[in-house]
Structures are given as structure tokens and as C-alpha cells.
Amino acid sequence: MRLPDAPDGPLFMDAVLVPNRSLPNPGFIALMAVLVIMSVVAALAYLRMGAWPIPFFFGLDILLVWMAFRISYRDGRRREIIRISRDRVMVHRLHPNGPVRHYVLPTAWTRVTIHQSGKHEAAVELSASGKRLVVGRFLSPSERPGLGAAIERALGRARQPGAQETGGV
Secondary structure (H helix, E strand, O other), rough: OOOOOOOOEEEEEEEEEOOOOOOHHHHHHHHEEEEEEEHHHHHHHHHHHOOOHHHHHHHHHHHHHHHHHHHHHHOOEEEEEEEEEEEEEEEEEEEEOOOOEEEEOOOOEEEEEEEEEOOOOOOOEEEEEEEEEEEEOOOOOOHHHHHHHHHHHHHHHHHHOOOOOOHHH
């Protein structure tokens, strides 16, 4: 997964967006250990009562929880890189299964719209020349308006004649 080189000249925004992960790896290991211990204890109790099919369901539960976390951690490798230079806005999306998508919009015509700010369905949309692109979908609803405001500020600086590079968000 190689990104294109940054454009020549100053960057007014160079942000890497990463999904929030609520459970770090050590927490996942601890959670799975507790689930396994609880399931083994319960399975042994049911085996002693003669309900021999029940322990298989405890094993199935552990497998399903493990698979759900595996999918969640895989999705956590998603990245969205937003670069704003004087002449273009570049958005690079790195998907967890490998492909990289690139979007380019002209800085002079790009507009930022924040839909339903403060609500769960909040979205940050970039639009130019009839194209629309929603960015930061995986961010929390409270983070999306801040992203939209940061992009608007960077676009404003990029459009000013003689503006200097600030980097970052």
C-alpha cells in the first residue's frame, strides 16, 4: 500500500484519520481469558448435571465473540488521509483488506458541508464540480464537526495568496 507522494509546495492539512478502538489488545486478551474461564466452569457444571450438549454452545459463544473482535480489529486498520495543498484536496482511503482509493478535488472549488451536526448521523461532505465525498465516516459523531471545521480552516488558508504551510490538523 503505497501512497502517492505529497504534492510540491506547502500542505495546509496533512491529517491521518483512524477509527476509534475501545478495547486495546491486552484488554481483549483479558476479556477472552475471563470468558473462557467462565465458560469452562459453566460447561463442567452442566456436564456434571448430565446435560452433555450444553458445553458445545459455550464453545460456540467463545468462537463467535472471538470472530466479532477479529472483524472489529481488522476494520481498525482502516485509514483516511486528507491532504490539502494550494491547488488540490487529496483524500486517500486505505481499506483493511488492501485496496487504496484516491480522490482529488480542486481546492478553489471545494466546499465543506457538515450535515446534522451533533447527531449520530452527522457527516462531513466535501463537494466540488458535482462530485461529493463523505470523509471521516468512522469517526464518532462528536468528532465529525471538528474535522469539518479543520478542513474549512485549511481550505481558507490554502486559498489566501501568500499563505504559509502549517502542516498537521
